[in-house]
Amino acid sequence: MSDVKELKADALEGLNALYRQYARWLDGRLRAHVDPDQAADVVQETYIRAAPYSAGLIRHPRAFLLRIAMNVVRDESRRRKRRGTTETFTEAADPGEAADQVEALMMKQAVLTMPALYREVFVLSRFAGMSYPEIAAARGLSVKAVEWRMSKALQHCVEQLDG
Template sequence: MSDTKQLGAEAQDGINRLYRRYAAWLDRRLRAHVDADAAADVVQETYIRAAPYALDDIRHPKAFLLKIALNLVRDESRREGRRRRDRESQRPPEAEAAPQFDQVLLEQVIRSMPQLYRDVFVLSRFGGMTYPEIAQSFGISVKTVEWRMSRALEYCASRLDL
């Protein structure tokens, strides 16, 4: 027994056209929020959620698809937050002190890092941007981004005694 419904030929054709036209664009947009595998999953789920809508009723397809996708990402983030809180509530308080100290130490190291290195490091590690995206945003070469990132990592390693 299945709770899914079959789409008519016209609706199926509409959703297929919508998918072919915007799936790659949506995947690229989502990679700023989630990793590549999760982005692909969200794109698929987005089209499943969009299937019941008539293509003629969608005036702004990109906005429509992006709204569905970002809602899916937020929902998953909330679920993960609840799971994490549940796991943490079962952990003894002593286990929390070491990671908090490490986080504060890393934050201090990043703040003391030279601006050139820090910008690249933060965008790559915390912003989820690729080296070519960072290079484009700063108007520099990918090689320069790689060089700055290696210097940032060296800086962190020397300050954290790694």
């Protein structure tokens, strides 16, 4: 008996469509942090891991695929450490560090392109650790206004990641 499960035709078509639409984008994102051959391997492994999910139910495909790819890079880093392999997987000393750098860069780009009205609330909440009531008091806003701005900021981040 085999551990391999065959995908249904509609699931396979959904995965193929997902691959055709985002593989080049994902490969480009990864090449900034791993060499081209390794980026191609990570893209392939990403789609293998994405196969069990229904492509039609994935709300944010780029974020979904990037998260899987970062997990693949981290897993490979851990495997290499366990084996005591000293060869480098990325330009960074640690592939997990490279994955974190990709995520940080994407988040920085999203925050920098965010309208200032929303950015201030987002930064105070996510990076300064302030609660909504604290932000409201510090900025002379109602808590509802802070909540609204934060929802717009989060919506902007999602659009940038899925963009």
